[in-house]
Structures are given as C-alpha cells and as structure tokens.
Amino acid sequence: MRDATLCHLVREARSASGEWAESANDETLLIHKKRGVGSDQYVGPGGKVEPGETPRECVVREVREEVGIEVRDPVKVGEFEYYSEDWNALVHVYRATEYAGDPVETDEAVPEWFPVDDLPLSEMWATDRDWLPTVLAGGTSRGRFVYHGGDPRLVEVETDVPIERTAGVDHATS
Numbered sequence: 001m002r003d004a005t006l007c008h009l010v011r012e013a014r015s016a017s018g019e020w021a022e023s024a025n026d027e028t029l030l031i032h033k034k035r036g037v038g039s040d041q042y043v044g045p046g047g048k049v050e051p052g053e054t055p056r057e058c059v060v061r062e063v064r065e066e067v068g069i070e071v072r073d074p075v076k077v078g079e080f081e082y083y084s085e086d087w088n089a090l091v092h093v094y095r096a097t098e099y100a101g102d103p104v105e106t107d108e109a110v111p112e113w114f115p116v117d118d119l120p121l122s123e124m125w126a127t128d129r130d131w132l133p134t135v136l137a138g139g140t141s142r143g144r145f146v147y148h149g150g151d152p153r154l155v156e157v158e159t160d161v162p163i164e165r166t167a168g169v170d171h172a173t174s
C-alpha cells in the first residue's frame, strides 16, 4: 500500500489585543486541487511519500511544493487506510500551527483559509467529516475507509486514540 500524507494547518484566532481567542474562530488551510487524486475537491495539502523519505519529511515538502508555505511543527494526529478501485493508501495526517510564509497558488493547487466550523464538506472527500473536525480541534483519529464508485462503502473511525505523536522524528517508508 502506498504511503501518503495530509497536513491540516491551523491558524489560531487572536483577539484585537493579541490574546488567544475562541478556538471556534480558528481557520484551516485547504487546497482546491487542480490535478491528481481528489482533483476539483478541497483537501488538506499533502501527497505521496517518496522512496527513502519519512512521512514527516514528505508533509513538509508537499506543503512547500503545493502552497509555498514552510511548516515548522507538524505533529502526527491521525492515520487512515483508504481503499478504492484505483487508489489504496495509508495516509499519515499531521496538524500544524507554526509556519512561515503566505499561501500561494501553484500549478497543483489553489489555497484557501476556511473557519474550522464552516468547512466546505460537500466539496471534500465524504469521509473527511468523520474525522477532520476532531483533528482540527486538537484530537486524534484512526480509520479505515473503502470507496466504490466514488462513494464510501465501509467507514470505520475511532477518535481520540493513541497516535505516535512524532513531532520531530518518524520512519522512512520503503
């Protein structure tokens, strides 16, 4: 099975005085994908892990390539198995709040910030609604999804499960 990554970057809300504000006002960066798996949908930036690369290295590279942002603190918060007729993957999900740069459009993606409580779920993978709100709120999730004809046929999701929270180190895939 192919390893892939997703990054859910959270821009934490602050009040006018610079204090932390309600987390409901946080925003997350999604991309409208121009090509590849899930094109024409919104999804977190990410992509396939290259040989010899760790998932953490991959997620940093993919976010840089897709939207021009340098992610500083990706923490692994989820792991999902996806099966479909033409795409099987083990997807490593990261949450990050520290980054440098402003998102830019590239030939792969159009970036857009969304409030965490107002996601474009009807234009995202159907199963994102089963785990993404938990991850954006700082929780963890693990799941197994089987798609057929573009629709989810099997959905198994656990939330707030132990995930090896590899803030700095993880392992290269073969």
Ligand SMILES: COc1nc(N)nc2c1ncn2[C@H]1C[C@H](O)[C@@H](COP(=O)(O)OP(=O)(O)OP(=O)(O)O)O1
Binding pocket: 004, 005, 006, 035, 036, 037, 038, 043, 044, 045, 046, 047, 048, 049, 062, 082, 087, 089, 091, 125, 126, 127, 128, 145
């Ligand atoms: C239900 O299935 C999926 N849900 C979500 N949220 N994300 C998914 C699903 N299946 C795949 N993905 C994501 C995981 C990766 O970020 C990408 C992988 O595809 P992509 O084609 O973008 O990979 P790249 O390496 O960027 O592509 P190139 O080969 O064109 O460089 O999709």
